[in-house]
Amino acid sequence: MAKPLFQNVCNEQVFSQLYKKWSKDLYNFIYYRYGEKIGPEDKVQEAFVKLWKHCKETPPEKAKSFLFTIANNLSLNDLKHQKVVLKYQERKPREHTNESPHFLLEEKEYMQKFEKALANLSDGQREAFLLNRVEGKRHKEIAELLGISRKAVEKRIYAALDNLRKEIEGI
Amino acid sequence: MKKEDLIIKWLDNNLNEEELRAFKKLDASSAFMKIDEAAHRFGAPSFDEARVFEQIQQEKGKAETKTPWTRYVSGIAAAIVVSLGLYFAFFNTTDVTYIAENATRTEFTLPDQSEVILNAGSRIVVDEDDWSSQRELQLNGEAYFKVATGTTFNVITDHGIVSVLGTEFTVNARDNYFEVTCFEGVVQVRTDDTTVRLPAGKNFKIFNGQVFDGSVTISQPSWVNAKTTFKSVPYYEAISELERQYDIEITFDPVLNNTLYTGSFTHENLETALEAITIPLNLSYDMKGKNVVLKSN
Incomplete structure (x- = not known):
């Protein structure tokens, strides 16, 4: 069996590639699940910092589930069972408006x-x-x-x- | 097909024409489509990837407890990585350039079988060797894409980035004009100031620093069939397109620059095309070789 190139994620390049690959998905995952109030960007940040701290024991292929689980748990800790309310965006003015x-x-x-x-x-x-x-x-x-x-x-x-x-x- | 299966297929943007007709006959289909439209306004605010990464790098620095000599070694390692990176960036590119000169159209297929039609006076640069890891190309001009399903497909232009996952769309990125139209699936357009999601049948334009939303009823851009159609575009853009299609030069009163033009012209007969673009604005034309002058009547 081919040996994986990197044994763990303690490498800046591997780490930044993982960030590029998963940060947006992770952000959306938290946003749509728990809403803006929970601070989705902070959760992404915390999860990646935790990943770096545990980089030695995490092989690259396990990184995704590590990140998603950590971010989810962090959010659950913060969430005090309030309802998640997502806000909608106001529409931009149209080219022409004939709307009453x-x-x-x-x-x-x-x-x-x-x-x-x-x-x-x-x-x-x-x-x-x-x-x-x-x-x-x-x-x-x-x-x-x-x-x-x-x-x-x-x-x-x-x-x-x-x-x-x-x-x-x-x- | 069962009603539930039909709805699930619709939710996966996966209906064929016959199934779509059956779907539209469902009592609740208009309610579903309204829900779909409204859902798009609940999109997540854009994620500031670069800023968050910077914060992570800072936090990481605090978390590290390295002795000075490991720092030294990692410094050297980083220098090697950077020089290797530069080497590959400058000496090992496998970029392929596709060009459609004025008055021509080029068709080609990308390594993943995605199809591209390049309109007159346009250019695309692709790194084909890197294609399997990253579907990304640079566009200058106008092109129609029929993207094979797979990972995110990025079209990079001077005005912004258009991202998709398997769909059909056109991008027109000219000097003072940017337009994206989606024919199937969903595309995301990211410019410096805004991020927009375009579902099928919608289009998005930027000119004179303003953003316009609109919709289309056609299922393919008309220029694929040797005809160009415009809806509320600045007159200079219609003229530039005519110049590219026939490889001519047109002179006209700059007062008309920002008049909005709606109409179409054929790519097969210059005189008919010139009439189509002048008569609605009460202009006439004078042609000498490759030079055309427009005058008001």
């Missing part, structure tokens, strides 16, 4: 309902759904990222969509 004030008001109401419904999803559902819809990740990629089966990802995303519709429409 009535339409804009309706849209605002819709977005507020959406925000509430999103907060009512389970962390796992919200995360899988937004990674798929917003980040454009395929089901297979999300499964690899979260370390769960593709079927489980599909179930979560479908349930999220179904729950969102039911809550928004008040069914």
